[in-house]
Amino acid sequence: MNRTPDSPPPLAVRISSAPEQLAGLTPLLEAAHSAVGDVPALLELAKAAAEAAPLPGEGRTAFLWEILASVTAVDVAAGRAIEPHLDAAAILAQATGQPALDGRDRPDLDGVRSDGAWGVFAAEAAGQRLEAKPADSGFLLQGAKPWCSLAAQLDHAVVTAHLGDGGRAAFAVDLHAQGVSFEDPQWTSRGLREIPSGTVHFAAVPAVPLGDAGWYYRRPGFAWGGMGVAACWLGGAVAVARGFRASLLTAADGGRTPDQLALAHLGEIDRTLTALTGYLARTAARIDAGELTDTGAWSEALRIRGAVATAAERIQTLVSQNLGPGPLAFDEVYGKRMADLALYIRQHHAMRDDAQLGALTLKGEHPW
Template sequence: MSDDARLADAALVLGDASPDSAVEVARTAADVDGLGTQLDATIEWAVQIANRVPLPGQGQTADRWSALATAAAMDVGAARVLEPHLDAVAILAEAEASGGLAQGALGSLHVDDHASWGVFAAEGPQRLEAHEDDAGRWLLHGTKSWCSLAARLSHALVTAWVSPTTRRLFAVSLRDETVRPLAGPWVARGLSAIVSAAVDFDDPPAVPVGEADWYLQRPGFHWGGMGVAAVWWGGVSPVAAALARAAARPDADQIAQMLHGEAAADLWATQVVLADAARRVDSGSADDMRTLTQRVRAIAAGSTERVLTLADHGLGPGPLTTDEDHARRMADLRIYVRQHHAERDLARLGRSVAAG
């Protein structure tokens, strides 16, 4: 098989999307030594590939999600680096297009073409606040939880409280001396190198991105959430492929074939749902984008968890204890898919549907 054919085979493509972005992700990822584990090299790759992945909501959303899925199929850790960087680039583009970020406004933060981005929007027990000083500069003060790769990245988009009930998004340099990423606690066995710990901010300058509450209300918030679902689908696809190989062995029994069949059905359903959602995003035909996102994430998370369990049952302890790539992928996905809050997110979906 030629190199081009192998790359095309490695790409995961949704529906009738163009394979170009997915193939480009596969091609460039294959050249990275230590993809997903050597973080500096992986971050550099994510920055370089970002301008070759289409923005969401502009007619090529399926291409974008195919690229994310392909990255996850190559390595889950690599996708965990790429996805927030792509999300940040899309958020900044959305803010500029809506007038919420003036062109050149990020110059004060020394943003250039080599900038690597995180998105820190989760809320924890501690609180990050933003305030304006006498000169009209915005400053961040407090602690932000769940800041993935803060010690490695150059910049981040961070939500901070501007009143007791209102949050706003800000861009900040993580290399400012007043920004102090913590080393932990981070004892995760999955995504072990992708440290997601707290960061202390002691009044670094920040640039507001959009108006108050814009981050959660913009359409792209939901597009990004479904992009993560595409990562789960791509990340678990090699696990299903391992079940397929087991089912094809001469000594395979009906149980092996049944487990493979269930995994194949789950992944097919997720693929179809993601392709349909991408079409709705691009056409603007979704009546309720929040509910669509909740449905897509529930389906993708559920199928991912089922395929992981099917692999445990069908493949046994062997690959979990002797196959580095398989064992790491299984552990990485179990952490990653916890961005879906299981029964609590399903309860939110139920409330949305019941409310009509």
């Protein structure tokens, strides 16, 4: 996947930053291009991205999202690899009140070092339950956690676990600790093939609490992190759109002028992406201004995630209809991008998330 010497450098995805600021991302995007399909290199990329990325809500949220979108536009799996590491950095900073994972030495979190590659494991599944039990030295994790992407290759994770009183809390855990074991994920997916997600088992594993019961979900950073995932989806959609435009230009150079349908679809894609980047720019500015720190932050996250997921699926459909089966069958980069993005977007729960937003809207949490 290395570029040829005369090929252009990967392009950043602009939300609102100045061009000269985005130009500084070129080395990171070059590294993302070189790391495609190489999981250890992707995890090194995640650590490098953490050194460049600001924390959400501290004045440069749009630039954080531009990093996520831009890396994902290079390779969807690369974005999927770096996003949890950057989210973990934000969670640790919000919990401890100090920067984390930025390349500088940090004290241990009661025995769990803050260096290395991090994941965030907060999913739940029927028949699997992770519990946090009080112990003399803090808490011990007992049980199983599903959907733990790249767990066996990570160093640490932020995990959510059930408490004895029925609540849930977040914990930092060392994935190299005694008592941690990894189930073979049996990952048969054609999308995100290098990012397998499986079950991790914990047998009396020491863990450091991050906030009190419910803090992980109450904090505005929970919503901000959900928007960061949407920024990755946006980057994947931009990559699909860029590939479509390039294919039309190549066809035109060969004497096949795009017809009205192709141009109409390219026009729809343009106005859709322009509207989305404007929406993310405004929302990032609101976060930095302190306007999205209460329960309304989650409503906004649901709006952004729904808008981006719907748009990305629409763009994939338009491009696939226009280009036909050829690139799906014979273009490795195109086929990988389409499969990766289709699976990644399924983190959005479609109508179920809209139903959640509708319930919040019914209570009065809406801007109109």
